[in-house]
Amino acid sequence: MRTSRPVALAALVPAVALALTACSSDTASDDAGESTSAAACTAEDLPTLTDGTLTVGASDPFEPWYVGEPTSGEGFESALIYAVADELGYAADDVVWESVTFEQIVSPAIKPFDVAAYQTTITEERRSAVDFSSPYLTTHQGVIVADDGDFASASALADLEGARVGVTASQTSLDAAESAWGDAVEVVPFSAAGDGMTALTSGTIDAMVMDVDQGVAASTVYFPDTSIVGTLPDVGEPEQLGLVLDKDSGLTACVSEAVDTLDENGTLDALRDEWLDSDEIPELS
Known part of the structure; x- marks a missing residue:
């Protein structure tokens, strides 16, 4: 239209x-x-x-x-x-x-x-x-966690080792997560960031990676029981x-x-x- x-x-x-x-x-x-x-x-x-x-x-x-x-x-x-x-x-x-x-x-x-x-x-x-x-x-890629989750107090990359981390498939969040953690986390791809955020709030994953400004809105407007703990280092x-x-x-x-x-x-x-x-x-x- x-x-x-x-x-x-x-x-x-x-x-x-x-x-x-x-x-x-x-x-x-x-x-x-x-x-x-x-x-x-x-x-x-x-x-x-x-x-x-x-x-x-x-x-x-x-x-x-x-x-x-x-x-x-x-x-x-x-x-x-x-x-x-x-x-x-x-x-x-x-x-x-x-x-x-x-x-x-x-x-x-x-x-x-x-x-x-x-x-x-x-x-x-x-x-x-x-x-x-x-x-x-x-822009940069931000890491969002559930306020009541096991990784709510994460303040360093190492604090998230062992987590299941959601990303948007075939996009920057995937490369940024793999570069930041390698095999130290399980990367879980989603077709859309909203799907990943829903999985985060349900406990299916432990963290979600997305554009940091979008993540601010996601954690304050759409999913208020989540928070951004930081951004990932740039890839290239x-x-x-x-x-x-x-x-x-x-x-x-x-x-x-x-x-x-x-x-x-x-x-x-x-x-x-x-x-x-x-x-x-x-x-x-």
Whole structure:
């Protein structure tokens, strides 16, 4: 369903919608696209799917990335998109949202959107299929435990040895867990982070690894009887998130320029301060 901002809803997404789609194991890097003159980076000149409209792809919304529906302008990525749109010369009413799957976002198929904002880690493998904007966030993998579980007091990697640790299959959390513990824990893959969190609260697993900012929301909004005990050491280069566009899109350079401007003028820092709350979480060693 395509929606535009005036029909924003207030309902929050159920916890099961916590699908960790952001991450993968390859080295992160930005994709600025082909050079484009500043004069061409205006709404009337951009080659969007619909003239005068910026169509944005996103999957199931959940905090802290989206508060309510994407059209709300609340939540880190919703606010980011409207800020990018403003830099490009689009009014808020010119932003239209398209509900898509994560596979649609990262696959090489032609996209039903101009740009997607859905916690997508920039990787070399994905860059062979899609374009990325300049990165808008550097993130880490957090470790969540049950408040009444055997590992509630863990403060170091060694404290979790022997635990059953949930991860999202084939994504950054899997590589981060294997790198941190090796064979000292049993890694249990799940198709979605929400499934892992449900297993954690039921006692099926002892800990869950996911993007730390998503984990903050999971442990405070959706699963309040859990807590983040720390983050895992990075595997290779730091994990960075970027907006996704069609491969060789004529929009990539302009979207990257908009993200760069938001970084330089302090808007990205302000959005992080407003919507993300992971700066004080320590790294486990």
